[in-house]
Amino acid sequence: MSLRILASFLIGNLIGSSLLSTPVFAQSLNVKKPAPLQSGPNSGTVDNTVGAHYWYFYAEPGSFSGTITRLSGPGESVRANISAGIAYAPKVPGNTLVSKDNGDKTNFSGTVKTRSKVILMLDPGGAGLLRAACNYNIVVTGNVAYGEASSLPEIAGTYESMTNGLGLTKFLPDGTLITATGLKGTWTLFDADTKTYLVKVNEDTWNLKLIPAQGLVNADNTAIIAFKMMH
Secondary structure, eight states, rough: OOHHHHHHHHHHHHTSSSSSSSOOOBBBTTSSEEOOSSSOOEEEEETTTTOOEEEEEEEEEEEEEEEEEEEEOOTTTEEEEEEEEEEEEOHHHHHHEEEEEEEEEEEEEEEEOOEEEEEEEEEEEOOOSSOOEEEEEHHHHHHHEOOOOOOOOOOOOOOOOOSSOEEEEETTTTSSEETTTTTTEEEEEETTTTTEEEEEHHHHHEEEEEEEETTTEEEEEEEEEEEOOOO
């Protein structure tokens, strides 16, 4: 998919949505609530079984530049061929934006006369017979401002149970969880550096690793997604 088509997709989905800085988790799956880029490298893992990632930053009057670097594929997955889309939301007359793929890097730059929101989309392609995923980094510099990261626990959100038959499962900020069938459980952060958690429902306990905007995977085999993040 070309950058032009991706940019058109971004603009079409963002027009009419709120462009205010809404705190969200890193690596958002929601085009209407992209994640705020921060200063320095912003890392993520995009997976074709989950979907595209969306990020944003604000371009201040002047110029900016950025780089998207495609890294290795995680675990036993096939390395996804990430398409990158960059667009203003909304499009502003007089703003410039250019991008160029150079091997495993996409370099982009632009100029604005007034503060403008810039959206980035990283698309691993549609789901296929094989799981395809890819690690990446995004760095943006120049006259830019970054959004506010959420103060909520990173694990909080709605997931689809993939291996234990719990159905849709909501992980709440207070350390509890509830399934669509009415079962209740708890989650506990075991190690912040590795993003590993202990998740318990009834008598079952799982040791899981959080991959933001992908879900909770088995700590001893990250190729197995236990809970796929929905939003």
